[in-house]
Amino acid sequence: MMWAYRVDGPGFVRRIERPDDRRELAPGQVRLRFMVAGLCGSDMPKLNGIVVRKGTPAHDGAPIHEVVGEVVESASATLPVGQRVVGTGGGVTGLCEFLVVPDQRLIPVPDALGDVEAVSIQSLGTVLRAADRLPDLSGKRVAVIGAGPIGLSFLHVLKQRGAAHLTSIDPVDREDTARRYGADEFVRMRSTQWVDTLQDHERPAVVVEAVGHQHASITDALRAVADHGFVYGFGSPDDPDYVLPYQQIYERGLTLHAGRTLGDWHGVLAGSRDYLLKHRDDFSDYVSHVIPASDAQTAYSLYARPQRGRLKVAIVAD
Structure with a gap:
C-alpha cells in the first residue's frame, strides 16, 4: 500500500491508502519515492475542478508537478537507483508516495542543493x-x-x-x-x-x-x-x-x-540548475513555507490565497 491524495471536492484534498501498482516500467521510466513537491498556480484550477486532464477523473489524484524524488526503480540508462532527481511529473495525480516519470523530464540534483531548494528548478526553468x-x-x-x-x-x-x-x-x-x-x-x-x-x-x-x-x-x-x-x-x-x-x-x-514549455526538458532543467547555483543567495527565501505531506490541505489552501509573505509553498514527505 502507498499513501496518496485525491481531490475531495473543489479546493479540498483527502489522504487515502491505495495499492502500489508495481507494473513493469517502460524503457526510460523511473519510479520515484516522493521527497518534495512545489505548488504552482497551474495546479489550482485542477484542484478546483476547472481543468481536468481528459479521461482522468479528478478524484483519482491531487495535482502537483514540480517534484524532487529518489529513484527506487529504474529502466533508465542515465538515472540509477538511489539517485536524487528533480523535474516535472505527476500532473493531476502527482501527490503520492511513489510516481513513475520518464527520465527525459528529470535531472540529478547537485549535492550542493537541499531537497527544498532544488524543487524551484522546474519552475525557474x-x-x-x-x-x-x-x-x-x-x-x-x-x-x-x-x-x-x-x-x-x-x-x-x-x-x-x-x-x-x-x-x-x-x-x-x-x-x-x-x-x-x-x-x-x-x-x-x-x-x-x-x-x-x-x-x-x-x-x-x-x-x-x-x-x-x-x-x-x-x-x-x-x-x-x-x-x-x-x-x-x-x-x-x-x-x-x-x-x-x-x-x-x-x-x-x-x-x-x-507558449508552454515543451521539448528539451533536460536542457531547460540543466540551465535552471546552473542559474540557481549561481544566484543561490538571491533565491534563499523563494520557498516561504514548507508543509508536511500529512497536512497537504493546509498547503493547498495557503497557496490558493495570494498574500504578503507567501511565495513558493513546498510539500515534503513526512
Missing part, C-alpha cells in the same frame, strides 16, 4: 525558457504583471538580462520582496488600474503577463505596452478562447507571444 523568447532588453523599460513566485523569477531573470527599469505590478503588498528580486518600481494595484495611470513615456517596451487564469491581465498588458512593443503571455489559460483588443495590436504594431 520555465521562466528562463520564456525569457529566451523575449527581444533584447538592454536599456529598455520592462514590466511584469504579477509578483507571485513566477513573477519574482521573471524579475530576477529580466534584471540579469539588462532591463533598465523594471516595474512589478501586483495588488498584494509584495514591494520589499519584488525589489529584492530586481524590481526598480512596485505598483500595488490591479493591472487594469495600473494601465490607466500610465503616461506615454512610462509605457514599457516589453510586458510579461505572469498571472494567467483570466482574461483581463492579457488585455491589460496589450493596453500598457508601448507602440511596437512585445507582450509575453506566460500565465496559463483556463478558457479555450480569449477576446483580445486586435485593433490595438494591429494599429500599434504589437507582438503577442505565448
Whole structure:
C-alpha cells in the first residue's frame, strides 16, 4: 500500500491508502519515492475542478508537478537507483508516495542543493525558457504583471538580462520582496488600474503577463505596452478562447507571444540548475513555507490565497 491524495471536492484534498501498482516500467521510466513537491498556480484550477486532464477523473489524484524524488526503480540508462532527481511529473495525480516519470523530464540534483531548494528548478526553468523568447532588453523599460513566485523569477531573470527599469505590478503588498528580486518600481494595484495611470513615456517596451487564469491581465498588458512593443503571455489559460483588443495590436504594431514549455526538458532543467547555483543567495527565501505531506490541505489552501509573505509553498514527505 502507498499513501496518496485525491481531490475531495473543489479546493479540498483527502489522504487515502491505495495499492502500489508495481507494473513493469517502460524503457526510460523511473519510479520515484516522493521527497518534495512545489505548488504552482497551474495546479489550482485542477484542484478546483476547472481543468481536468481528459479521461482522468479528478478524484483519482491531487495535482502537483514540480517534484524532487529518489529513484527506487529504474529502466533508465542515465538515472540509477538511489539517485536524487528533480523535474516535472505527476500532473493531476502527482501527490503520492511513489510516481513513475520518464527520465527525459528529470535531472540529478547537485549535492550542493537541499531537497527544498532544488524543487524551484522546474519552475525557474520555465521562466528562463520564456525569457529566451523575449527581444533584447538592454536599456529598455520592462514590466511584469504579477509578483507571485513566477513573477519574482521573471524579475530576477529580466534584471540579469539588462532591463533598465523594471516595474512589478501586483495588488498584494509584495514591494520589499519584488525589489529584492530586481524590481526598480512596485505598483500595488490591479493591472487594469495600473494601465490607466500610465503616461506615454512610462509605457514599457516589453510586458510579461505572469498571472494567467483570466482574461483581463492579457488585455491589460496589450493596453500598457508601448507602440511596437512585445507582450509575453506566460500565465496559463483556463478558457479555450480569449477576446483580445486586435485593433490595438494591429494599429500599434504589437507582438503577442505565448507558449508552454515543451521539448528539451533536460536542457531547460540543466540551465535552471546552473542559474540557481549561481544566484543561490538571491533565491534563499523563494520557498516561504514548507508543509508536511500529512497536512497537504493546509498547503493547498495557503497557496490558493495570494498574500504578503507567501511565495513558493513546498510539500515534503513526512
